[in-house]
Amino acid sequence: MLSKQQLIEYSEDARKNYVNHISIDCVVFGFHEGQMKVLLLKTNDEEKWYLPGGFVLKEEPIDNAAVRILQERTGLNKIFLQQFRVFGDPDRSKFHNDMYADMLPKEDNWFSGRFISIGYYALVDFFDVTPQPDQFSELCAWRDLDDMPEMQLDHENIYKSALDALRLQLNYQPIGYNLMPREFTMPELQKLYEAILGKKLDRRNFQRRILAFGILNRSEEPRKGGAHKAPYLYSFDMKNYQHALTEGFKGGW
Amino acid sequence: MLSKQQLIEYSEDARKNYVNHISIDCVVFGFHEGQMKVLLLKTNDEEKWYLPGGFVLKEEPIDNAAVRILQERTGLNKIFLQQFRVFGDPDRSKFHNDMYADMLPKEDNWFSGRFISIGYYALVDFFDVTPQPDQFSELCAWRDLDDMPEMQLDHENIYKSALDALRLQLNYQPIGYNLMPREFTMPELQKLYEAILGKKLDRRNFQRRILAFGILNRSEEPRKGGAHKAPYLYSFDMKNYQHALTEGFKGGW
DNA sequence: TTTTCATAGTGTATTAAGTACACAATTGTA
DNA sequence: TACAATTGTGTACTTAATACACTATGAAAA
Numbered sequence: 001m002l003s004k005q006q007l008i009e010y011s012e013d014a015r016k017n018y019v020n021h022i023s024i025d026c027v028v029f030g031f032h033e034g035q036m037k038v039l040l041l042k043t044n045d046e047e048k049w050y051l052p053g054g055f056v057l058k059e060e061p062i063d064n065a066a067v068r069i070l071q072e073r074t075g076l077n078k079i080f081l082q083q084f085r086v087f088g089d090p091d092r093s094k095f096h097n098d099m100y101a102d103m104l105p106k107e108d109n110w111f112s113g114r115f116i117s118i119g120y121y122a123l124v125d126f127f128d129v130t131p132q133p134d135q136f137s138e139l140c141a142w143r144d145l146d147d148m149p150e151m152q153l154d155h156e157n158i159y160k161s162a163l164d165a166l167r168l169q170l171n172y173q174p175i176g177y178n179l180m181p182r183e184f185t186m187p188e189l190q191k192l193y194e195a196i197l198g199k200k201l202d203r204r205n206f207q208r209r210i211l212a213f214g215i216l217n218r219s220e221e222p223r224k225g226g227a228h229k230a231p232y233l234y235s236f237d238m239k240n241y242q243h244a245l246t247e248g249f250k251g252g253w
Numbered sequence: 254m255l256s257k258q259q260l261i262e263y264s265e266d267a268r269k270n271y272v273n274h275i276s277i278d279c280v281v282f283g284f285h286e287g288q289m290k291v292l293l294l295k296t297n298d299e300e301k302w303y304l305p306g307g308f309v310l311k312e313e314p315i316d317n318a319a320v321r322i323l324q325e326r327t328g329l330n331k332i333f334l335q336q337f338r339v340f341g342d343p344d345r346s347k348f349h350n351d352m353y354a355d356m357l358p359k360e361d362n363w364f365s366g367r368f369i370s371i372g373y374y375a376l377v378d379f380f381d382v383t384p385q386p387d388q389f390s391e392l393c394a395w396r397d398l399d400d401m402p403e404m405q406l407d408h409e410n411i412y413k414s415a416l417d418a419l420r421l422q423l424n425y426q427p428i429g430y431n432l433m434p435r436e437f438t439m440p441e442l443q444k445l446y447e448a449i450l451g452k453k454l455d456r457r458n459f460q461r462r463i464l465a466f467g468i469l470n471r472s473e474e475p476r477k478g479g480a481h482k483a484p485y486l487y488s489f490d491m492k493n494y495q496h497a498l499t500e501g502f503k504g505g506w
Numbered sequence: 507t508t509t510t511c512a513t514a515g516t517g518t519a520t521t522a523a524g525t526a527c528a529c530a531a532t533t534g535t536a
Numbered sequence: 537t538a539c540a541a542t543t544g545t546g547t548a549c550t551t552a553a554t555a556c557a558c559t560a561t562g563a564a565a566a
Contacts (some may be wrong), residue, residue: 020274
């Protein structure tokens with residue numbers, strides 16, 4: 001334990017020497033028309049896009065901060081969120097540092113600091129989202145995963161890293177409840193997996209594997225009215241789904 | 254982009270409202286005599302132990318900060334480090350807040366702030382470490398994983414979470430290079446896995462599985478001199494090991 | 507009305523991985 | 537010289553992964 005004198009010195013030193021800005025950046029994934037989408041923001045005066053983000057309030061758990069930030073951008077209350085990495089290179093915030101450098105002296109300028117950012121990814125239902133610009137932006141919109149624009153700061157790195165984490169999650173956890181409508185067909189679910197993985201899967205093997213997870217219920221009646229053979233409709237079995245979320249699929253060792 | 258007036262207001266608000274302390278906590282795993290060990294610190298006036306940790310310097314990448322912190326505690330230069338989670342509940346730092354609360358007014362007291370901590374786990378060779386107390390502690394020592402003492406703050410939560418992450422890593426990455434001596438026998442490596450997993454494994458199946466990874470070289474000569482049948486000595490094939498570290502083992506989808 | 511095409515459902519053979527289990531070899535000690 | 541402890545190796549069985557082919561349905565074209 002420190003003495004009072006030591007505490008004074010330590011506190012002074014700490015304020016001088018240590019990083020003190022934390023931000024949150026969110027990669028919001030949606031799925032529409034066979035395409036993975038990411039929710040992005042853009043200012044009018046900049047060509048580059050950026051991820052929805054914000055800061056953590058003093059009495060706020062970080063997960064709540066991420067939820068709050070995304071509520072503001074999407075209007076959603078229930079969001080599947082997953083913390084996946086911290087981004088903390090000193091030069092990652094150069095962009096903002098430079099942009100606002102001349103306006104205010106360094107000690108008064110929040111954006112002159114160096115930011116460490118906690119990365120979250122979110123899985124949301126495309127149709128439930130009402131994209132809402134933040135105070136820095138004039139545009140908030142979905143972008144296709146395989147047609148992503150140039151991005152500010154290290155945000156390209158962040159969304160790619162989020163995608164890696166999501167792909168890893170496919171190996172040991174169920175995915176889909178937050179991205180699919182309540183009822184869906186097997187081919188539709190397969191398209192989601194293919195969109196996330198960026199590759200084609202075998203229909204028959206996909207079905208067997210997914211069904212083996214035991215997280216789907218098939219409804220009695222197939223979907224009618226469409227062209228071609230009527231596909232069966234499935235929905236997630238929430239009890240088993242939740243269980244799989246916490247327990248995971250593969251035993252490994 | 255913000256106007257100057259907006260920037261001033263934003264900066265003032267931000268300083269008031271947002272969290273601004275970031276720490277790093279490290280769970281250092283070692284392996285000795287068939288036991289997983291964790292490196293812990295303890296002050297003399299407190300009964301509770303805590304994890305080695307510290308803060309991020311202003312121009313320092315966070316991974317470097319973790320390396321620096323661990324160098325000071327262990328004397329090691331090359332450390333296998335893995336960021337695994339951020340801990341950011343507001344009440345996680347209550348302990349320090351309370352301990353130093355009376356000594357200094359809030360605004361001067363570094364420890365009155367609310368801390369968000371980045372969790373790292375490290376895998377190190379037990380024999381290479383020279384445990385070194387930090388400025389708050391008078392004892393730095395290895396503790397057995399299955400005989401862990403009471404811990405400060407949320408550090409019990411952190412090391413358990415690190416262990417979960419390590420166990421997950423066993424499923425898709427090689428482990429052992431940083432925890433084993435250069436040469437080792439198959440039963441010795443198996444004990445490491447058993448210690449991490451906290452359960453017994455089948456000798457024969459373990460050997461087949463590990464060898465199938467293709468990351469081990471068997472030396473010509475078995476270890477002599479000991480009692481019982483002389484076991485073969487293995488060492489890690491660094492080329493394949495590194496490749497497996499980046500690529501992972503299981504295809505999954 | 508019949509044919510064709512796109513899509514959906516189901517099954518089977520083969521290979522690879524995971525699990526369970528048994529016996530033989532080596533070395534120091536009783 | 538038998539024994540106990542430890543190590544090395546092999547085999548049968550089950551489960552999961554992969555590759556691939558046929559049948560069924562419904563709308564649109566012929």
